[in-house]
Amino acid sequence: MEQILAQAKRVAEEAEVFIVSSEETPVQFEANRLKHIQSKQSSCVALRIIRDGKTGYATTTELGDSQNLVNAAVETAQFGTIAKFELPSLTRYPEIEVFDPEVESVSIEEMVKLGQELIATVRGHTPDIVCEAGVSKEIISVHIINSRGGQANYRQSVFGLGIEGHLIRDTDMLFVGESESSCHPLTETKAVTEVVLQQLELAKNRASVSSKPLPVIFTPRGVASALILPLMAAFNGKIVLEGASPIGNRLGQPVFDEKLWLWDDSTIAYRPESRPCDDEGIPSQRTPLIEQGRVTNFLYDLQTAALAHTRSTGNGTRSGGGLPTPSPSAFIIKPGDTTFDEMVNDIKEGLVIEQLMGAEQGNILGGDFSGNVLLGYKVENGKIIGRVKNTIVSGNIYQLLKQIIAIGSETKWVGGFIQTPPLYYPNLSVAAK
Amino acid sequence: MTNTQAIAHQLAEVLTRYSADYLEARLEESQSSYITYRGRELDSIGRVSAIGGNVRAMVKGAWGFVSFNNLNELPGRVELAVKQAQFAGSEESQLAPVEPVVDILSTEPDKNPVVIPLAEKKQLLDEYNDIIWRTPKLQTSMIGYGDSYKKVIFLNSLGSYIEQDRADVILRLTAVATADHEVQQAVLSLGSRGDFSLIQGLHQPVEQMARHAVELLSAPQVKGGEYTVVLDPVLAGVFAHEAFGHLSESDFVYENDRLREIMTLGRKFGGSQLNIVDNATMPGLRGSYKYDDEGVPATKTYLIREGKLVGRLHSRETAAKMKEKPTGNARAINYHYPPIVRMTNTYIEPRSASFEELIGDIKEGIYVKNWYGGTTSMEMFTFSAGEAHMIRHGKLAEPLRAVVLTGNVFTTLMNIDGIGNDLKMNQGGGCGKGEQVPLPVANGSPHIRIRHCLVGGR
Numbered sequence: 002m003e004q005i006l007a008q009a010k011r012v013a014e015e016a017e018v019f020i021v022s023s024e025e026t027p028v029q030f031e032a033n034r035l036k037h038i039q040s041k042q043s044s045c046v047a048l049r050i051i052r053d054g055k056t057g058y059a060t061t062t063e064l065g066d067s068q069n070l071v072n073a074a075v076e077t078a079q080f081g082t083i084a085k086f087e088l089p090s091l092t093r094y095p096e097i098e099v100f101d102p103e104v105e106s107v108s109i110e111e112m113v114k115l116g117q118e119l120i121a122t123v124r125g126h127t128p129d130i131v132c133e134a135g136v137s138k139e140i141i142s143v144h145i146i147n148s149r150g151g152q153a154n155y156r157q158s159v160f161g162l163g164i165e166g167h168l169i170r171d172t173d174m175l176f177v178g179e180s181e182s183s184c185h186p187l188t189e190t191k192a193v194t195e196v197v198l199q200q201l202e203l204a205k206n207r208a209s210v211s212s213k214p215l216p217v218i219f220t221p222r223g224v225a226s227a228l229i230l231p232l233m234a235a236f237n238g239k240i241v242l243e244g245a246s247p248i249g250n251r252l253g254q255p256v257f258d259e260k261l262w263l264w265d266d267s268t269i270a271y272r273p274e275s276r277p278c279d280d281e282g283i284p285s286q287r288t289p290l291i292e293q294g295r296v297t298n299f300l301y302d303l304q305t306a307a308l309a310h311t312r313s314t315g316n317g318t319r320s321g322g323g324l325p326t327p328s329p330s331a332f333i334i335k336p337g338d339t340t341f342d343e344m345v346n347d348i349k350e351g352l353v354i355e356q357l358m359g360a361e362q363g364n365i366l367g368g369d370f371s372g373n374v375l376l377g378y379k380v381e382n383g384k385i386i387g388r389v390k391n392t393i394v395s396g397n398i399y400q401l402l403k404q405i406i407a408i409g410s411e412t413k414w415v416g417g418f419i420q421t422p423p424l425y426y427p428n429l430s431v432a433a434k
Numbered sequence: 435m436t437n438t439q440a441i442a443h444q445l446a447e448v449l450t451r452y453s454a455d456y457l458e459a460r461l462e463e464s465q466s467s468y469i470t471y472r473g474r475e476l477d478s479i480g481r482v483s484a485i486g487g488n489v490r491a492m493v494k495g496a497w498g499f500v501s502f503n504n505l506n507e508l509p510g511r512v513e514l515a516v517k518q519a520q521f522a523g524s525e526e527s528q529l530a531p532v533e534p535v536v537d538i539l540s541t542e543p544d545k546n547p548v549v550i551p552l553a554e555k556k557q558l559l560d561e562y563n564d565i566i567w568r569t570p571k572l573q574t575s576m577i578g579y580g581d582s583y584k585k586v587i588f589l590n591s592l593g594s595y596i597e598q599d600r601a602d603v604i605l606r607l608t609a610v611a612t613a614d615h616e617v618q619q620a621v622l623s624l625g626s627r628g629d630f631s632l633i634q635g636l637h638q639p640v641e642q643m644a645r646h647a648v649e650l651l652s653a654p655q656v657k658g659g660e661y662t663v664v665l666d667p668v669l670a671g672v673f674a675h676e677a678f679g680h681l682s683e684s685d686f687v688y689e690n691d692r693l694r695e696i697m698t699l700g701r702k703f704g705g706s707q708l709n710i711v712d713n714a715t716m717p718g719l720r721g722s723y724k725y726d727d728e729g730v731p732a733t734k735t736y737l738i739r740e741g742k743l744v745g746r747l748h749s750r751e752t753a754a755k756m757k758e759k760p761t762g763n764a765r766a767i768n769y770h771y772p773p774i775v776r777m778t779n780t781y782i783e784p785r786s787a788s789f790e791e792l793i794g795d796i797k798e799g800i801y802v803k804n805w806y807g808g809t810t811s812m813e814m815f816t817f818s819a820g821e822a823h824m825i826r827h828g829k830l831a832e833p834l835r836a837v838v839l840t841g842n843v844f845t846t847l848m849n850i851d852g853i854g855n856d857l858k859m860n861q862g863g864g865c866g867k868g869e870q871v872p873l874p875v876a877n878g879s880p881h882i883r884i885r886h887c888l889v890g891g892r
Binding site: 368 | 468469472473475476477478480482483484485486496497498499500501502514515518519521524525552553556573574610612616617618619655659660689690692693696772806807808809811812813814815816817818835836837838840842844886889890891892
């Protein structure tokens, strides 16, 4: 990698080499049985240069092929954006633990056993359910060096397990599921199976709902599937800079309900989204985004921050091998003081939304969302009475997050990238067959 | 002979040495380039090159799979895949028999979009961006262009050796308009099997898209409820893909007895006008190929004929377990992943109705065009329209904001009561399944009319 840097420095003012390698071992169960054991090795090297003031970029999987890589970066620099940023020099990084050597030593046998346990527990509750389960371990290593002496190296371990169940009765299909991930090995399946068993219990009966505005509780999974994507776009410094974020010019203003607090955090120990520095070598931090309903910050990488005359928040992320771009690490919504049961008790007629399908297909930037309630329950007189189907809900997250009745006290990680409690909203448009 | 070809020939010999029920390997070399714009300025431009491969082994009904982009020590990787499969396997291996194939498909280097100079690609995108920015009230724009060219060598323990290549071009343009904290966007999405000329000359549609984003700011949102809807060929193609295509992928069905009962051949899903087809043998589309990623020749498969379920999409394993013929639908997005059952070019066959006939007797309905996306849970699905208009008394009326439609596969297909005569294939989308996204596919349909379709709204 030093050789690539040296070659690049001969033709460019500045250069940065980023190498990421990973070894992943997924174990997969299909139709209740062990079906696939895999091993995936991959490595990729990315070269960013600044030549005549402009950014050039190229990536390859072949570490030995440095001259072609440098040539490709030089070619793209002719057309690249004017580099406004300065690469970081040698920096001290916060000590954020994201590597547990125990992950590497978990045996395939132990992983298979965890998968079997997941399936056995769920089928013990509902014998005719068909399950797919997965258990995986992964070791990732990241190396960054640049022409200003900046240098970062870290290793990360990720262990994940999850299950999805399909229950089919005549032409009625129910999908349940839950997953969990950590930088430590996971040895217990209970946290995951408890959620799935509860979904199965609540979905046992069917209920119908009428087409009208209704109070709605979004469970943590419901929040993740309906509301988070528009927020991730709105706080992205790049979208703010373009003027396409509805909250871009409202820094310091009360845009949301004053009960709402949100931050982005890549410093939590042993979380898969955490890391000592971002993909440009900028130290990780916890960035408050909403405090008491007021917009407090946006997320930046180096170039976007320079254009916006501010500092990088350590959110420069290379997704899919591309140039660094601002991207959230983990979104965390502060829990409130109302329990889920208290929310349900408060509703005369309403919905609990656990999974919304299609919400990501609308006008994300504007905050409009509309989706089919893939998993959701009807509440009547303070009790969940059964699953609703063929129901579509619509709203706008900016209206919704301005008038929340209550924020839940029980918070939970969903999909690894968001930690949220349930949210309770007074009137969402519902259309049903 | 290239280095990768030489490695493949050595590997062919290695594959015969191990005692697995079945072994295969894929080696890939790819190049790609991309250019993105955000707002007026170019945002990123880059080149990517990659080499990689995988080995897949089947022992006693289970699979071992090893992927890598270091082509050294391949015998060790074959051994690991076999060991993994041996560890997992406990039943009988079943794969539908196919003839070994040795075929080296002549490459078409003139269809390689990656070698077109970046300056030429940038010139075209600059023209489109200028058009977008000439539109009054426009806040910003996004353009994503990407192309790729890859060569794949497939070999297996039956003695197959296939060299194929694939080129791909995608272009997605987004115009964003704002007013008083309101943000609206319009999207144009296109693709081709490597033919750069298919994304040239789009100046007029780009201008329309930008104007549409501004129009949406003053358009009302539809009231949620059931409507008669007419879908344009683009959205109807997405509908065919989401509403039925995914359910016909047999890997979801083959080991689930309940689903096999539901998906019995002959079951009625729609009216007698309805034919839905998946066809990888159509020339030159993004879902087209000669052999799938298990070395099985591509086919044209009727999924629904005259409203009845008549076929489904298979890998060799799902075909054997369901005692049907393989259809050549096992596809992998790249060497990191094993092939799974996927669609190719999926479409509703045209009938005789004109557009005027379809909307003529609708008192109040919605005309939906273009797409943002679609997704399915097999039984229920959603798909969203980039453009929508009310239909009033048989005529197109005021524009509406983007709408999301939802349906249930067991009722919505039955509610199709009009199929147009104007089949068009759309190549602007990519299909996602599990982690493997976006896979190049094409969808198509003529205009169709659906009664009692559930639409989200205020």
